[in-house]
Amino acid sequence: MEKKLGRPRCEETRMDILNASYDLLIENGFAAITVEKIAEKAKVSKATIYKWWPNKAAVIIDGYLNATSVELPMPDTGSTIEDMFIQVNNFVKFLTTRKGNVIAEIIAEGQHDSQLADIYRKAYFTPRREISKQILVRGISRGELAKDLDLDVTMDLIWGPIFYRLLITGEALDETFVKKLINYSFHGITQ
Incomplete structure (x- = not known):
């Protein structure tokens, strides 16, 4: 048989x-x-x-x-700024699809369902945050970023504006915005 x-x-x-x-x-x-x-x-x-x-x-x-797990792979181009741009831009493109739109729905439901909020934080956002952290750590090890960089604040600086636009203002989330966001995050706003 x-x-x-x-x-x-x-x-x-x-x-x-x-x-x-x-x-x-x-x-x-x-x-x-x-x-x-x-x-x-x-x-x-x-x-x-x-x-x-x-x-x-x-x-x-x-x-x-x-x-959706394979839709957002971790880039490794050899440049921290390029890797962060790719990661953030891919996520922003994903957010504009029906699949990505679901994220806003889940976040909204999580506001009155603490069990759901805990699940999506642990299962979805924490792993994606870890990808950003790995990109930044690579940048530190290559000498592109300061050795004493606060990784958590840097990730919040990059990702916070995306969720602010997604959930609060409704302003455009597109490649132009991502380029400005990454540029300001890594090069600052001073002259």
């Missing part, structure tokens, strides 16, 4: 659930999704979902990360 190749059945089911949660997120937004709808779309029971995830937020965030 020939052994069947492919993913184990439980991995296939897990992927069906992740894909279903992501599809529903893109189609309907976070607030409209229920565990029941995910189970129905994935053709599994709610108990199967709860076997792997503690709540709706966790499965949706995992589905989102699974679908």
